[in-house]
Structures are given as C-alpha cells and as structure tokens.
Amino acid sequence: MMNRVSGGSWNEFVPISRIIMTPGPVEADPRVLRAMSYPILGQFDPAFTELMNETMGMLRELFRTDNRWAYPVDGTSRSGIEAVMASLIEPGDKVLVPIFGRFGHLLHEIAERCGGRVITLEKPWGTVFDPAELIEAIGREQPDVVAMVHGETSTGRMQPLAGIGEACRRHGALLIIDAVATIGGTPVDTDAWQLDAVIGGTQKCLSVPSGMAPITYNDRAERKIVARKRIERGLRSNTASLPLQEAPPGPSPIQSNYLDLAQLQDYWSPKRLNHHTEMTSMLYALHEGLRLVLAEGLEARFKRHRMHESALMAGLTSMGLSMYGDPLSKLPMVTCVQIPECVDGEMVRSMLLHQFGIEIASSFGPLAGRIWRIGTMGYSCRQTNILHLLGSLEAVLLRAGVKLPAGEAVQAALDAYEEARVG
Numbered sequence: 001m002m003n004r005v006s007g008g009s010w011n012e013f014v015p016i017s018r019i020i021m022t023p024g025p026v027e028a029d030p031r032v033l034r035a036m037s038y039p040i041l042g043q044f045d046p047a048f049t050e051l052m053n054e055t056m057g058m059l060r061e062l063f064r065t066d067n068r069w070a071y072p073v074d075g076t077s078r079s080g081i082e083a084v085m086a087s088l089i090e091p092g093d094k095v096l097v098p099i100f101g102r103f104g105h106l107l108h109e110i111a112e113r114c115g116g117r118v119i120t121l122e123k124p125w126g127t128v129f130d131p132a133e134l135i136e137a138i139g140r141e142q143p144d145v146v147a148m149v150h151g152e153t154s155t156g157r158m159q160p161l162a163g164i165g166e167a168c169r170r171h172g173a174l175l176i177i178d179a180v181a182t183i184g185g186t187p188v189d190t191d192a193w194q195l196d197a198v199i200g201g202t203q204k205c206l207s208v209p210s211g212m213a214p215i216t217y218n219d220r221a222e223r224k225i226v227a228r229k230r231i232e233r234g235l236r237s238n239t240a241s242l243p244l245q246e247a248p249p250g251p252s253p254i255q256s257n258y259l260d261l262a263q264l265q266d267y268w269s270p271k272r273l274n275h276h277t278e279m280t281s282m283l284y285a286l287h288e289g290l291r292l293v294l295a296e297g298l299e300a301r302f303k304r305h306r307m308h309e310s311a312l313m314a315g316l317t318s319m320g321l322s323m324y325g326d327p328l329s330k331l332p333m334v335t336c337v338q339i340p341e342c343v344d345g346e347m348v349r350s351m352l353l354h355q356f357g358i359e360i361a362s363s364f365g366p367l368a369g370r371i372w373r374i375g376t377m378g379y380s381c382r383q384t385n386i387l388h389l390l391g392s393l394e395a396v397l398l399r400a401g402v403k404l405p406a407g408e409a410v411q412a413a414l415d416a417y418e419e420a421r422v423g
C-alpha cells in the first residue's frame with residue numbers, strides 16, 4: 001500500500017522573479033512586500049485601528065472625494081463590486097448596465113443575481129459610448145441604478161464619465177463605477193463626476209497584491225444602505241410573531257452578510273462593531289501602497305503612466321505592429337496589439353515567459369487569439385521593463401519568421417523617452 005503520510009518532504013516554494021506586463025496582477029513595490037512581513041496586531045489594538053483610519057484618509061485622497069466612507073472590502077476587486085451592488089440594488093430595482101467589454105458582462109451578471117431588472121446597452125468591442133447616448137438612455141429608462149466600467153481591461157478602452165453622474169442625479173438613479181483598472185493610474189474624480197459608488201483594485205495601478213477592494217460611496221448611497229439595515233433589524237426581532245405575509249413593506253434586507261456594507265461601515269466607523277477579522281497583512285500592504293502613490297503625487301503618477309505608454313507604443317509601431325481598437329478611447333495602462341496573421345500568439349507569449357521571463361496577456365471571447373494585451377501599471381510601469389519587453393518581443397518575432405526592421409523598436413522607445421524628458 002502507498003504511504004499517504006509524506007512528512008517533511010514537501011518543497012519550499014520560492015517563486016522566480018518575473019517582469020509582469022499584464023493588466024494585473026502586476027509587480028508589487030518591494031516596500032509593499034516588506035510591509036506584509038511585519039508582525040501581526042490584534043484587530044482592536046489602537047495601533048491597528050489607527051492604521052485603519054489612516055488608510056481611510058488616504059483612500060479619500062486617491063478617490064478624490066470628501067465622502068465619509070472610503071475603506072477596503074476584504075477579497076479581490078470582484079468582492080468590492082459585489083458588495084456595492086448587493087447593497088445598492090434591491091430586488092425589483094431597474095438597473096441600466098452599459099457594456100463595452102467583458103467586465104460589463106460581469107456587472108450585468110451580478111446585477112441579475114441581486115434581483116435587479118437589468119437593461120443592457122452594448123457597444124462593439126474596441127469602442128466606448130458617447131456620453132450623450134448614455135445620458136439619453138438614463139432619461140428614457142429612468143433606472144434606479146446605473147452600473148458601468150471605467151477602464152475595460154479586456155478591450156483596452158476607457159469610458160469618458162463626465163456628465164453621466166449629473167444625469168443620474170437628475171433622474172434619481174445611483175451611479176456605480178468599476179474603476180478597478182484605472183484607480184491610481186489615470187484620474188478618477190469621484191466628487192467632480194458625481195459618482196455615487198466607486199470600486200478600485202489593488203493589484204493593478206496600486207502595485208499591491210490582489211486581495212482587497214478599496215471602495216467609496218456618498219451619502220445618497222449610504223441612505224439606501226442604511227434603510228435596508230433598519231428593516232433587517234426589525235424583521236429579525238419580529239420573525240417569531242409575524243406571519244410571512246405580514247412582513248412590513250419597504251426596503252428589503254441586504255442578502256449577503258460578508259458583503260453587507262451596512263455592517264462593514266459600522267466596523268470601519270468609530271463604533272468598531274465587530275464583523276470579520278480585518279486582513280492584517282493586506283492592510284499593511286494597502287497602507288504602504290497608498291502612501292507610495294500619494295508620495296509620488298497623483299498627477300505625477302498619471303503623467304508617468306502616459307509617458308511609458310507613449311514609449312511602448314512608439315516601439316511597437318516601429319516594429320510594424322498595429323494597435324487594436326478606437327485610438328481616441330485607449331486606456332493608458334493597457335495597450336492591445338493585433339497579433340500578426342502569420343504568428344501563433346500563444347507561442348510568442350510562451351517564449352517571452354520562458355526565455356525572457358516576461359509575461360504579457362492574451363484576451364477573452366471574441367478577442368482570444370487576435371490580440372495581446374500589454375499592461376503598463378503601477379510599479380511594473382517603468383523604463384527598464386518597457387525596453388526589455390520591446391527587445392525581447394522583437395527577438396521572438398524575428399525567430400518566428402516575421403520580417404521587421406530589426407533594432408528599431410528599442411531606439412524608437414529611447415527617442416520617445418528623450419523627447420518626454422526634454423519636453
């Protein structure tokens with residue numbers, strides 16, 4: 001018989017280091033990784049609750065908001081999206097979901113699971129909506145909630161949001177924005193754009209590992225959340241005596257316990273009502289990641305993302321490669337490249353990874369096998385990475401038999417860097 005007890009023969013896991021040029025997860029800043037190795041604090045230790053408060057203060061700056069509520073949900077970005085949607089969509093609510101890529105479909109699915117009556121609008125992949133179309137649709141449909149993506153990583157497009165929040169307010173709708181890919185890399189102006197609830201991501205432009213979802217929401221959103229909480233309490237104490245059909249009419253309780261923003265905000269408030277155990281080491285990481293973002297300065301950071309994007313595009317174009325999608329709505333931190341006809345895209349990705357230690361991404365659904373997606377996010381977004389990628393991609397394509405002007409890509413990127421630094 002086989003001995004099932006293997007004792008101490010398991011291998012220690014030490015990952016090799018990679019250059020990660022995908023739309024997430026990206027390389028974490030070494031200072032963030034160091035923060036994760038600090039000793040554990042109890043969740044009600046004053047040193048820890050002070051860290052929670054500081055993190056909230058930094059998140060307000062990141063989201064450019066005066067909202068009272070800005071804190072992380074524990075889980076990947078999807079948990080933040082689900083917490084916001086489950087707390088703001090009541091069964092029977094009319095929800096408008098404009099879709100221009102894969103993550104729009106995710107919002108659609110979650111809105112349906114929350115019991116929303118969902119109406120979708122779709123744009124062909126590679127394009128975005130004209131804000132006027134959305135403003136018109138909001139007036140026509142009179143939804144209770146509008147949920148949409150800001151930076152669509154699947155297609156590398158960015159939806160302009162100005163004017164949409166104002167239309168939502170005029171028609172009494174709440175506006176939920178998935179800014180997972182854009183937060184910390186390009187402006188997300190929560191208050192100026194009148195966004196009612198915004199979800200950010202850690203493993204993208206913040207360069208913190210995956211595992212937390214920073215969110216913020218305003219008073220309009222909070223009112224709906226708190227109303228659903230009051231009824232929930234009432235129901236709970238009355239269930240024994242009230243027959244089901246006599247349940248009081250009014251807001252329905254939030255379905256999830258873990259993702260109930262009414263409970264989470266009580267935990268993040270000075271009341272510190274116990275909910276879950278806050279993710280100690282992840283909060284150290286997020287705090288350090290936010291500190292580094294704000295020390296660099298938001299505007300400087302946005303400019304840096306644009307500069308490296310330009311150098312990358314200059315290199316790719318001079319190799320003779322074509323970009324995918326409408327150039328006017330390009331997402332600064334994701335560059336989608338058309339895979340040349342004669343080339344096996346997966347072979348190129350595999351060779352980049354195994355011979356050069358560089359990871360780039362493929363895409364989903366209709367774009368699978370047609371484009372590569374190159375991420376330039378956060379700590380991964382730096383000159384050495386861009387130059388290594390361009391040199392390596394050129395070598396791989398030459399090896400695959402593609403005819404291209406050898407040596408020009410890196411020179412074009414170096415030129416772009418020189419121009420950026422002079423101008």
Ligand SMILES: *Cc1c(COP(=O)(O)O)cnc(C)c1O
Pocket residue numbers: 024076077078079103149151152153178179180181201210
């Ligand atoms: C990455 C991403 C998500 C999902 O994030 P997870 O952390 O994987 O849950 C959601 N929306 C957008 C736009 C993204 O780019």
